[in-house]
Amino acid sequence: MAEPVLQxxxxxxxxxxxxxxxxxxxxxRGGEIHALIGPNGAGKSTLIHQIxxxxxxxxxxxxxxxxxxxxxxxxxxxxxxLGRSFQISSLAPEFSALRNVMLAVQARQGSSFRFLRPVxxxxxLTGPAMTMLERxxxxxxxxxxxxxxxxxxxxxxEIAIALALGPKAFLFDxxxxxxxxxxxxxxxxxxxxxxxxxxILLVEHDMDAVFALADRISVLVYGRIIATxxxxxxxxxxEVRRAYLGDAA
Amino acid sequence: MTALSRETLVSALxxxxxxxxxxxxxxxxxxxxxxxxxxIAILALAAVGLNIALGLGGLVSFGHAAFFGLGGYVxxxxxxxxxxxxxxxxxxxxxxxxxVIWLSAMALCGLVALPIGAISLRTSGVYFxxxxxxxxxxxxxxxxxxxSYGGEDGLSIYVRNSFPGLNTxxxxxxxLLCLGVLxxxxxxxxxxxxxRFGTALEASRQNPTRLAAVGIAPFGIRLVAFAVSAMVTxxxxxxxxxxxxFVSPSMLSWHMSGELIVLIILGGKGRLFGPLAGAMVxxxxxxxLGGITERWQFFLGLILLGVVLFARGGxxxxxxxxxxxx
Ligand SMILES: Nc1ncnc2c1ncn2[C@@H]1O[C@H](COP(=O)(O)OP(=O)(O)OP(=O)(O)O)[C@@H](O)[C@H]1O
Ligand SMILES: [Mg+2]
Numbered sequence: 193m194a195e196p197v198l199q200x201x202x203x204x205x206x207x208x209x210x211x212x213x214x215x216x217x218x219x220x221r222g223g224e225i226h227a228l229i230g231p232n233g234a235g236k237s238t239l240i241h242q243i244x245x246x247x248x249x250x251x252x253x254x255x256x257x258x259x260x261x262x263x264x265x266x267x268x269x270x271x272x273x274l275g276r277s278f279q280i281s282s283l284a285p286e287f288s289a290l291r292n293v294m295l296a297v298q299a300r301q302g303s304s305f306r307f308l309r310p311v312x313x314x315x316x317l318t319g320p321a322m323t324m325l326e327r328x329x330x331x332x333x334x335x336x337x338x339x340x341x342x343x344x345x346x347x348x349x350e351i352a353i354a355l356a357l358g359p360k361a362f363l364f365d366x367x368x369x370x371x372x373x374x375x376x377x378x379x380x381x382x383x384x385x386x387x388x389x390x391x392i393l394l395v396e397h398d399m400d401a402v403f404a405l406a407d408r409i410s411v412l413v414y415g416r417i418i419a420t421x422x423x424x425x426x427x428x429x430x431e432v433r434r435a436y437l438g439d440a441a
Numbered sequence: 442m443t444a445l446s447r448e449t450l451v452s453a454l455x456x457x458x459x460x461x462x463x464x465x466x467x468x469x470x471x472x473x474x475x476x477x478x479x480x481i482a483i484l485a486l487a488a489v490g491l492n493i494a495l496g497l498g499g500l501v502s503f504g505h506a507a508f509f510g511l512g513g514y515v516x517x518x519x520x521x522x523x524x525x526x527x528x529x530x531x532x533x534x535x536x537x538x539x540x541v542i543w544l545s546a547m548a549l550c551g552l553v554a555l556p557i558g559a560i561s562l563r564t565s566g567v568y569f570x571x572x573x574x575x576x577x578x579x580x581x582x583x584x585x586x587x588x589s590y591g592g593e594d595g596l597s598i599y600v601r602n603s604f605p606g607l608n609t610x611x612x613x614x615x616x617l618l619c620l621g622v623l624x625x626x627x628x629x630x631x632x633x634x635x636x637r638f639g640t641a642l643e644a645s646r647q648n649p650t651r652l653a654a655v656g657i658a659p660f661g662i663r664l665v666a667f668a669v670s671a672m673v674t675x676x677x678x679x680x681x682x683x684x685x686x687f688v689s690p691s692m693l694s695w696h697m698s699g700e701l702i703v704l705i706i707l708g709g710k711g712r713l714f715g716p717l718a719g720a721m722v723x724x725x726x727x728x729x730l731g732g733i734t735e736r737w738q739f740f741l742g743l744i745l746l747g748v749v750l751f752a753r754g755g756x757x758x759x760x761x762x763x764x765x766x767x
């Protein structure tokens with residue numbers, strides 16, 4: 193089998209006495225959606241932060257496309273093909289939705305050290321950015337400042353920005369949170385197709401979405417992975433049912 | 442009328458005022474007002490420079506007097522050497538040609554800004570403010586204690602430096618020259634603001650994590666912005682020294698840094714014409730009230746307080762409405 197796109201080996205991170213990541217090994221393979229589930233405070237976001245480079249692990253390695261990520265900052269990892277969304281939307285609030293995506297398009301094209309040509313009339317930026325907004329269904333809100341978008345629209349915009357980067361792996365931290373049943377359903381359908389563009393590491397509490405989408409599920413509890421397997425395996429795992437799923441399974 | 446076109450209208454009005462007053466003053470033989478308008482234009486240019494770092498990048502540099510003063514010293518040192526017929530250090534030929542002086546001032550300020558920025562930008566918030574202040578104070582004390590160029594007493598420029606095809610000794614031509622440079626500075630600011638670089642720079646102000654999460658490291662963007670900002674302020678410093686035919690360490694002092702920040706906050710941070718609006722109000726206040734009371738800065742302080750509390754967009758925001766972003 194081919195080498196996984198993303199591979200974490202024995203990752204550890206403590207905040208004082210709290211072991212937020214306690215020996216996590218996990219991989220993401222081409223074409224799959226790998227869901228990461230677990231109770232609040234289990235350390236899911238902390239893990240995403242370490243993959244992205246905003247938190248430095250105490251020990252362990254992160255390999256992405258065969259390269260060790262240690263020593264690379266967030267921007268460098270993104271340039272190598274990691275596209276992420278944040279659990280709490282993180283946008284340029286004064287920029288319009290379109291300009292937020294244009295920023296990603298410009299970053300993907302390479303140089304941001306161009307000082308004279310106006311971006312507003314640059315079709316090589318506005319064109320692809322608009323396409324990404326259309327893909328997430330936000331084209332009608334293109335001109336609205338990000339700060340004035342609804343919560344759900346901001347989540348969509350985060351996805352559009354990640355798409356615009358054309359990444360080689362997606363890391364989504366609770367993209368469904370606060371979307372409501374309609375929105376979750378739509379996003380579920382969208383992510384289902386997206387796995388063919390790049391594999392997705394999906395942190396999510398919405399179990400309907402996870403069971404519908406995941407090729408594999410890993411369950412994180414107190415910083416440890418207690419089980420990894422297919423949907424059926426995880427649903428029937430007694431330890432997982434006790435620690436997290438309860439009645440949902 | 443939309444907010445955008447109203448801001449354009451107000452801005453055009455400011456520019457017309459800035460041109461009309463000295464032209465009228467010259468016609469009725471009151472050259473003092475020409476000097477006043479020149480002072481406005483130059484301070485506005487210095488603040489346009491700072492506005493790149495502060496307004497677009499959110500980098501509150503409390504050390505831009507360093508670049509203003511360095512630009513001034515470049516003009517003064519060139520003039521002094523040319524006057525005495527001595528070559529400059531490093532075997533450079535002394536000249537009184539302003540274009541050469543301006544380029545030298547900008548190059549020097551850019552070069553000095555790079556290490557200062559590289560160190561200062563490792564910090565943020567109040568530490569950034571303090572560290573830029575500290576660097577500027579170091580340069581200030583260096584100038585005070587270095588006797589070759591006048592030390593504390595400063596350096597006189599006996600004959601204003603020259604510009605091809607223009608009699609710079611006359612107030613009105615020199616004003617028009619400074620106005621032209623100011624307009625060039627404004628055009629540069631607007632181009633930067635609308636460019637890819639400006640987009641990244643404004644994103645670094647609004648949310649540096651977002652910028653990094655699309656793969657652009659905020660540090661490099663900020664460093665270049667800091668250097669470009671310093672170059673424009675340094676250019677203004679060279680013009681200022683030639684206006685006064687004098688340069689002294691006071692151009693490097695923290696008062697000057699504070700004054701530049703005040704101009705921007707007063708006029709409207711991040712707005713194209715904010716610095717000009719701020720400089721006009723500041724200089725007119727200084728002139729109108731400075732003659733009556735030494736405490737004129739008290740009244741300026743009151744206005745500044747009002748702006749900060751009730752009109753975050755500055756005077757320009759008050760007149761023209763909320764800024765729109767693309
Ligand atoms: N910077 C930090 N400093 C100290 N403790 C932290 C820090 N970040 C996270 N933690 C703690 O680490 C633990 C894991 O947090 P994390 O945000 O990764 O959980 P999570 O699995 O994403 O939870 P949720 O489902 O609520 O988003 C929590 O107990 C949290 O309080
Ligand atoms: Mg989380």
